[in-house]
Amino acid sequence: MAIxxxxxxxxxxxxxxxxxxxxxxxxxxxxxxxxxxxxxxQLRFNTTTGLAEYYTGTAFKSIDSPPTVTSINPTTxxxxxxxxxxTGTGFSTVGTTQVKIIGTSGTELTGTSVSVSNDTTLxxxxxxxxxxxxxxxxxxxxxxxxxxxxxxxxxxxxxPVFATSAGSLGSLQQGVTDFSGLSSAVATDADGQTVxxxxxxxxxxxxxxxxxxxxxxxxxxxxxxxxTFTVSATDGLNVSTRQFTITIQAPQxxxxxxxxxxxxxxxxxxxFTSSSNFVVSELGANATYGNKVEYLVVAGGGGGGTDHGGGGGxxxxxxxxxxxxxVTAQSYAVVIGAxxxxxxxxxxxxxxxxxxxxxxxxxxxxxxxxxxSGGGGNSYPNSNSGGAGNTPSTNPSQGNNGGSGQTxxxxxxAGGGGGxxxxxxxxxxxxxxxxxxxxxxxxxHGSSRIYSAGGGGHAHNSKDGAGGSAxxxxxxxxxxxxxSGRNVANNYGAGSGGQQNNASQGAVIVRYKYQ
Numbered sequence: 001m002a003i004x005x006x007x008x009x010x011x012x013x014x015x016x017x018x019x020x021x022x023x024x025x026x027x028x029x030x031x032x033x034x035x036x037x038x039x040x041x042q043l044r045f046n047t048t049t050g051l052a053e054y055y056t057g058t059a060f061k062s063i064d065s066p067p068t069v070t071s072i073n074p075t076t077x078x079x080x081x082x083x084x085x086x087t088g089t090g091f092s093t094v095g096t097t098q099v100k101i102i103g104t105s106g107t108e109l110t111g112t113s114v115s116v117s118n119d120t121t122l123x124x125x126x127x128x129x130x131x132x133x134x135x136x137x138x139x140x141x142x143x144x145x146x147x148x149x150x151x152x153x154x155x156x157x158x159x160p161v162f163a164t165s166a167g168s169l170g171s172l173q174q175g176v177t178d179f180s181g182l183s184s185a186v187a188t189d190a191d192g193q194t195v196x197x198x199x200x201x202x203x204x205x206x207x208x209x210x211x212x213x214x215x216x217x218x219x220x221x222x223x224x225x226x227x228t229f230t231v232s233a234t235d236g237l238n239v240s241t242r243q244f245t246i247t248i249q250a251p252q253x254x255x256x257x258x259x260x261x262x263x264x265x266x267x268x269x270x271x272f273t274s275s276s277n278f279v280v281s282e283l284g285a286n287a288t289y290g291n292k293v294e295y296l297v298v299a300g301g302g303g304g305g306t307d308h309g310g311g312g313g314x315x316x317x318x319x320x321x322x323x324x325x326x327v328t329a330q331s332y333a334v335v336i337g338a339x340x341x342x343x344x345x346x347x348x349x350x351x352x353x354x355x356x357x358x359x360x361x362x363x364x365x366x367x368x369x370x371x372x373s374g375g376g377g378n379s380y381p382n383s384n385s386g387g388a389g390n391t392p393s394t395n396p397s398q399g400n401n402g403g404s405g406q407t408x409x410x411x412x413x414a415g416g417g418g419g420x421x422x423x424x425x426x427x428x429x430x431x432x433x434x435x436x437x438x439x440x441x442x443x444x445h446g447s448s449r450i451y452s453a454g455g456g457g458h459a460h461n462s463k464d465g466a467g468g469s470a471x472x473x474x475x476x477x478x479x480x481x482x483x484s485g486r487n488v489a490n491n492y493g494a495g496s497g498g499q500q501n502n503a504s505q506g507a508v509i510v511r512y513k514y515q
Contacts, residue, residue, distance in 0.1 A: 010072035025423075028052070036060060049143050050094030050346030067091055072138055077190035078157025079237065079340040080128040084111070086140060088148065091119045091145065095143025101154065103133025125178030126225045129156035131238045159238035160187035160195045162231075170246050171252040172205070172220040174282065179208075179216040181497050186214030186242055188232035200241060202229035205248050216316065224248050253284035253514045254291060254327070258334065264446030266515050271445065272508040273492075278332045278351065288339050289513040292323040295354065296444045298451050299346040299372045301485060302359030302417060304458070304496035308380040310363040310405055310414040310427075311436050312495030313387060315487055315506050316356030316398035317373025317420035319442060325352055338507035340496065345371060349506035354360070356398055359495045360387035362417060362455065365406060373399030376415030376434055376457040376498065379427045383407045386426075389418040403434035405457065414457035417495035419485065422487035424454045433457035436485050436495060451493050451507075453485030458498030 030045035033515045037044075052063040067090035070339030074084065092099060099111030099122075100457035111124035122140070129136060149399040156480040162363030163184045165231030188497035189195050204210060210231065226247045258278040259270040270278060299315030315337060322460050337347030337358050346358030360371030367384040369376030374387030386402025403415030403424035413427025419437030428432045443449070484502035496503035 005489050005514070008147065048095065050092060051144055052236055052327035062144035064142060064146050065090055066146035067140050067148045069138060069140050069148045069150040069508065072153050075153065075210045076155040076191075077126040077129055078193060078235075079275040080126060082126045083123055084126060084138075084154070086122050086124070086138065087120060088140065090142065091116050091122050091140065092142045092144070093118065097122060097143060098141040098263055100139040100141065100417065101126065101129065102137040102139060103130075103148075103343070104135070105133060105335040107133055112294050119500065126154075127372035128237050129154070129160045131156045134408070138289035141276075150229050156238070157193075158190035160189050160233040160235055161232065161242045162187045162240065162242045164244070166242050166244065169246050171249050172231075173218060174222045174224065174248060176220050177218070177252075182216065182246065184214070185210070185216070185244055187231075189235045193237075195235050198232050200230050200232035202243070203227060204229055205246055205340035207410070208246075214461035218250055224250060238446050239270045239313035245401045250285045251282055252286040253289055254280060254512055255282040256280045259508075259510070260274050262446070264511075265515055267511055268514045269445055270510040272334045272336055272351075273505065274424055275335050276509070277512055278334050280327050280332070281331050283327075284511070289323065291326055291328070292512065293325050293327055293352075294323050294511040295320055295325055295352060296442055296451070296507075296509040297349050297351055298493035298506045298508070299349045299356040299358045300337035300339045300348045300506040301362045301452070301493050301495040302369070302371055302373075302454070303342050303344040303503055304455055304498045304500045305362030305364035305368070305375065305378055305414065306342050307364050308378060308414055308458050308501055309343075309498040310347070310376025310378055310384075310386065310402060310459045311367045311424060311434070311498050312340060312362045312503050313360035313368065313371045313375040313389065313402050313417040313424070314399055314419045314439060314454045314495045315349070315359045315493030317440050317452040317493060318354055318356045318392075318394060318398050319444070323339060334508050336508060337507045339503035341503075342496075342499075342501050345369060346493075346495075346503060347506065349508055351508045351510070357391060359493070359503070359507075360389075360391075360402060362402070362496070363387070363414065363499050366404035368415060368417070371399070372493075373418035373420060373437060373452065373454055373495065374402035374424070375495070376402040376424050376427070376455070379405030379407050379412040379414040379457070380460065381407060386415045386418065386424055389423070399452065400424070400437050402454070405434075411459075413459040414498045416457045417454035417485070419495070420452035420493070423455070427457050427459065431459050431461045433459035433498060436483070436497075439485060439494070443508050450491075451490065453494050455485050455495035455497040455500070455503065
């Protein structure tokens with residue numbers, strides 16, 4: 001092998017700084033970065049960087065060709081920590097390769113965990129990228145400082161998207177916990193990321209809160225008005241905002257308390273069997289039902305007469321099926337009439353200024369007494385008329401007259417008490433007591449029931465009168481007491497049988513639409 005001497009040899013045989021092998025190339029000095037010299041013009045191979053370099057007198061410059069970048073995979077990083085594979089040429093497996101992710105505004109982020117597999121493939125891990133800066137450029141910087149950039153290469157995924165346009169989410173009634181009628185304030189993320197929702201401006205109606213999943217909780221306030229607020233939705237990286245409103249309005253239907261409350265479909269029923277108060281706390285905005293109630297006011301039934309006495313008259317019966325009673329937000333006194341004992345008038349019931357008179361007591365040695373429905377007349381020792389019903393007079397009528405008692409020898413029968421649906425039956429000289437007048441059927445409670453039936457009259461030596469609206473029979477054997485209007489179910493306002501103590505108390509029932 002020929003040894004070529006140069007001016008650097010200074011005449012020394014075997015110089016090794018430059019050796020020319022003829023076909024393999026010219027070998028220059030090599031060593032690590034730490035072994036660099038300090039003479040200007042030095043040319044060497046850096047085993048640390050894997051590149052040839054020269055010294056300018058102030059710095060070493062690497063001799064390299066720039067890399068190229070042709071593609072990346074995947075092209076979307078909707079969250080931090082996504083591993084991206086970069087394909088190209090001229091990647092260096094020696095030294096430190098850098099990856100920069102550059103946004104549209106020039107924001108520059110650094111990829112981590114860079115790993116160069118060979119001169120055509122490397123990988124890196126993404127930091128958090130925002131949609132606002134997409135599409136992101138990918139810049140590969142070789143250890144020599146030479147670089148290549150693939151523009152608009154990486155998408156940051158999708159920002160959360162709201163399902164509902166800005167503006168009103170709808171209206172709620174006061175004091176409700178069901179928000180299903182509102183439009184959605186929920187945003188979703190096309191990349192499948194979990195979206196967290198918060199109120200970032202304004203405020204919800206008092207008493208309401210926003211769950212992190214975008215649904216509402218709590219109770220709407222009792223005050224009316226419109227609240228404006230902004231919902232921020234984030235997938236942990238990207239944020240979307242939208243302004244909404246919710247309006248709190250008066251309820252469509254009234255709210256009230258008092259008595260025993262039951263439901264019948266869309267209606268509430270308050271049943272009062274003792275004196276109390278019906279309290280309207282909130283009126284509704286609905287024009288037909290918002291402040292209207294249906295009522296049934298039934299008075300206590302009259303007591304039966306003694307001494308061959310007539311049947312007790314039914315308690316007065318007053319009802320408005322047309323929902324023509326207007327109420328206001330206040331407390332209404334409800335009075336329940338007591339039932340009448342022997343020879344005692346039934347007690348009056350009242351509500352909303354509507355009063356039903358107690359049933360007239362049956363005659364005892366004389367005529368029956370007037371009342372909501374009249375008591376039956378006595379039959380011994382003389383025939384006696386029944387008491388007048390609908391006393392005091394109301395329109396429509398609150399009751400009917402009692403039947404007359406009829407004397408005879410040796411048999412006689414007292415008259416039956418009047419009922420809400422019919423007059424009391426007359427007694428007969430053959431010894432039959434008059435039947436009580438039928439009550440009136442009403443479904444205000446949700447099912448059809450009979451109220452205010454009259455009591456049957458007493459008979460002498462034959463059969464007593466049946467209570468009003470009683471099933472077939474209902475008569476007792478001779479010298480027995482008359483049957484009561486209680487023989488029917490739900491017997492509020494029933495008159496007592498003659499010579500009995502079985503009248504029924506009154507009741508007030510209030511019904512209104514609540515939903």
